Amino acid sequence: MSEHVVPVRVYLAVFAALLVLTAVTAGVATVDLGIWNTPVALGIAVLKAVLVILFFMHVKYSPHLIWIAIGAAFFWLLTFFAGTAADYLSRGYLGTPGS
């Protein structure tokens, strides 16, 4: 495993981006975007999580084995969400999305 020392300016840039995105997500929540409020909030949260994982958690500089472990986890999580959502939606418990 390569000993990669992440420069401090990378940490500071990620830190600034995380604070700005927090302000953006709080600000945009008070604006009516119709059906887009939740997708935008989740999109910003995913972006923040990716920044933390890649840089603070050093995954960008980690061996491929770590990428495979994390990728498999998120793939399974999405399968789990999609399967459950499909079940609820197809039984009509949640109404029709977007209506």
Added chain:
Amino acid sequence: MSSAAEAHPPAHPALAHHFEDLPAQREASTLGMWLFLVNEIMFFGGMLLAYGIYRELHYPAFVHASHHLDMRLGAINTAVLICSSLTMAMAVHSAAVGRRRAIVVYLLLTIALGSVFLGIKTKEYLDKFEAHLVPGPHFSAEHLHDENGSPLPAGEAREAQIFYSLYFGLTGLHALHMVIGIPILGVVALLAHRGRFGPAYYTPVELTGLYWHFVDIVWIFLFPLLYLIGRHH
């Protein structure tokens, strides 16, 4: 012919005998930590899915119940946790470049910021106790209102209790992770103070960092999902 000492330089005290060298040991430890965190992702994922289903079933009640949460305190706590993630990352960086005193200082700062987060969370929980918003026999929706300031209809008041069950479940588990993380940071800070870590070996600092950043990521999702629903109404 070189002497035996030159052919086999003394091993680093932290190197376990079944590993070839420190980088191999470190890679195995990092993968092990990630497998633990992957389990944690599933653990929180299941609860977030339950939140998603109930939110779709009872959306108006969830919006009205969520409006009682203090969005400002939630945002401040998000910033506090992000600051603690930076100090944690700086502790790992200090270990990697061999600034031993700085490791201790950054770990102590991380503990301080984590404690500020828990302090603010305590204040928020106290407000919910006082407003009878803790699920159970004493739950009451009298402090909850809709957009026009009218009290909630009976059905919604019942559904608001589901929101607060998920709120206390999710934030409580998150806070428990921090309550566990802070003593771990303390132990790592003590070991760092005793000079155990340097550029050749700092795996405990690195792995504690992974745990702490994971806890930060959980909050990154909890903040918009719990505090920011339907704020535009």
